[in-house]
Amino acid sequence: MTVYSKKKSQDSMDVISVAIVEDNHDIRTAMELLINGSEGYACIGTFNNAETALEQIPHLLPNVALMDFNLPGGMNGIECIARLKAEFPDMQFMMLTVYEDDDKIFQALEAGASGYILKKTSPGELLEAIRDLHEGGSPMSSQIARRVVAYFQKQAKPNPALEALTSREKEILDQLSKGFLYKEIASNLYISIETVRRHVHNIYEKLHVRSRTDAVNKYYNR
Amino acid sequence: MTVYSKKKSQDSMDVISVAIVEDNHDIRTAMELLINGSEGYACIGTFNNAETALEQIPHLLPNVALMDFNLPGGMNGIECIARLKAEFPDMQFMMLTVYEDDDKIFQALEAGASGYILKKTSPGELLEAIRDLHEGGSPMSSQIARRVVAYFQKQAKPNPALEALTSREKEILDQLSKGFLYKEIASNLYISIETVRRHVHNIYEKLHVRSRTDAVNKYYNR
DNA sequence: ACTTACTTAACACGAAAATGTGATTATTCG
DNA sequence: CGAATAATCACATTTTCGTGTTAAGTAAGT
Numbered sequence: 001m002t003v004y005s006k007k008k009s010q011d012s013m014d015v016i017s018v019a020i021v022e023d024n025h026d027i028r029t030a031m032e033l034l035i036n037g038s039e040g041y042a043c044i045g046t047f048n049n050a051e052t053a054l055e056q057i058p059h060l061l062p063n064v065a066l067m068d069f070n071l072p073g074g075m076n077g078i079e080c081i082a083r084l085k086a087e088f089p090d091m092q093f094m095m096l097t098v099y100e101d102d103d104k105i106f107q108a109l110e111a112g113a114s115g116y117i118l119k120k121t122s123p124g125e126l127l128e129a130i131r132d133l134h135e136g137g138s139p140m141s142s143q144i145a146r147r148v149v150a151y152f153q154k155q156a157k158p159n160p161a162l163e164a165l166t167s168r169e170k171e172i173l174d175q176l177s178k179g180f181l182y183k184e185i186a187s188n189l190y191i192s193i194e195t196v197r198r199h200v201h202n203i204y205e206k207l208h209v210r211s212r213t214d215a216v217n218k219y220y221n222r
Numbered sequence: 223m224t225v226y227s228k229k230k231s232q233d234s235m236d237v238i239s240v241a242i243v244e245d246n247h248d249i250r251t252a253m254e255l256l257i258n259g260s261e262g263y264a265c266i267g268t269f270n271n272a273e274t275a276l277e278q279i280p281h282l283l284p285n286v287a288l289m290d291f292n293l294p295g296g297m298n299g300i301e302c303i304a305r306l307k308a309e310f311p312d313m314q315f316m317m318l319t320v321y322e323d324d325d326k327i328f329q330a331l332e333a334g335a336s337g338y339i340l341k342k343t344s345p346g347e348l349l350e351a352i353r354d355l356h357e358g359g360s361p362m363s364s365q366i367a368r369r370v371v372a373y374f375q376k377q378a379k380p381n382p383a384l385e386a387l388t389s390r391e392k393e394i395l396d397q398l399s400k401g402f403l404y405k406e407i408a409s410n411l412y413i414s415i416e417t418v419r420r421h422v423h424n425i426y427e428k429l430h431v432r433s434r435t436d437a438v439n440k441y442y443n444r
Numbered sequence: 445a446c447t448t449a450c451t452t453a454a455c456a457c458g459a460a461a462a463t464g465t466g467a468t469t470a471t472t473c474g
Numbered sequence: 475c476g477a478a479t480a481a482t483c484a485c486a487t488t489t490t491c492g493t494g495t496t497a498a499g500t501a502a503g504t
Contacts, residue, residue, distance in 0.1 A: 148370055195451070195452050213399070391480090416482085432463095
């Protein structure tokens with residue numbers, strides 16, 4: 001579990017205000033004590049459920065909010081982050097959980113969490129991660145980072161079926177994907193609409209689809 | 223905050239073989255000396271350009287390749303990674319550069335780099351990053367991680383125009399995006415095809431589009 | 445010189461989609 | 475309780491799309 005921090009930031013030692021949303025009493029109290037016992041950090045609020053947090057945090061306006069995933073009641077930490085982030089885009093959220101699976105990670109990041117660390121993280125590293133987050137970093141273990149990177153790489157590689165298309169066909173497909181009518185494509189590429197039809201037909205055959213939408217979906221790897 | 227689990231390689235101290243692709247002679251030699259001088263690491267090849275690396279690395283098969291961005295000759299480090307990764311998916315690539323801008327980062331990750339660290343990284347951290355990479359992590363500074371996360375979040379936020387759609391309309395749009403015919407949508411949702419037609423019509427009006435493809439493009443925020 | 449593949453083009457037919465207009469139930473909300 | 479919104483169904487017309495078939499000119503490679 002390594003977090004490389006760009007700068008250790010002893011310079012501007014302004015106090016970072018922190019809120020904690022965590023249902024487990026022991027963990028919550030331990031974190032509160034840790035944060036309040038460390039210079040440069042202040043825990044200004046703790047909550048054991050999302051609903052209360054959602055109500056109080058807008059008044060407290062902490063710099064950083066630590067969020068557990070599982071919370072009692074109808075709302076989980078992800079949803080709680082999403083709502084708060086929508087209203088306070090500058091507030092920084094750190095997901096603090098035991099889950100390491102892709103779904104949870106991506107959901108959290110999409111909801112607006114910028115940091116994602118595991119509960120087994122040491123007190124020292126937690127403090128460092130909080131500061132890191134506050135200063136514009138995205139603290140996460142390199143294991144977590146790998147998941148995110150893998151997602152990137154998966155997204156990047158195009159459907160190999162597209163390679164079977166000729167350059168002209170790719171051009172046509174690109175026009176199709178942009179929603180142009182056949183006659184528009186024909187006029188854009190200075191060819192007859194019948195030729196467009198033929199190309200489209202060949203494209204559909206090669207991609208094994210029977211409609212524009214399916215072809216475009218393959219084009220975008222969905 | 224209980225368990226302290228430092229993922230140092232306590233288990234098998236197998237030697238990690240490393241190749242270096244870097245045109246600057248001083249940096250290259252310094253890294254080579256660092257790696258060969260450290261237990262558990264072996265530098266089995268160094269190259270000052272992409273072409274030679276592309277030719278030799280397939281014979282050396284290092285565990286990890288450190289890649290500079292700027293290289294003399296026609297090929298840069300990104301392209302070099304892309305080609306090698308395509309042939310050797312298990313080989314791990316670390317981008318080692320001075321650039322911190324989004325484009326370079328994303329390009330490197332898409333090409334297949336799993337680690338991305340800056341040249342100013344300390345020798346100790348470099349070694350740690352190499353081992354980390356070899357063990358399945360994605361070492362990167364939290365600043366770099368933030369860029370990646372930001373990309374995620376940007377991708378996530380849906381087109382606000384979609385909010386104007388009713389839940390039923392969103393449901394229809396989702397079916398449209400999957401390429402279903404009207405009659406298939408009708409049967410999937412247990413409604414008449416005429417109702418589907420009507421919903422589609424309303425959707426198009428709200429999204430200001432005139433075709434399925436345009437609607438789907440808006441749905442996917444394109 | 446002879447394939448093979450790509451691009452271009454035309455015509456016809458039926459299926460599907462888009463447009464326009466109208467109308468009947470639920471549901472929600474002040 | 476009314477009013478607004480959402481969801482449902484219907485019919486007619488026009489346009490676009492998908493498919494089948496045929497074929498000529500070009501470029502690349504054996």
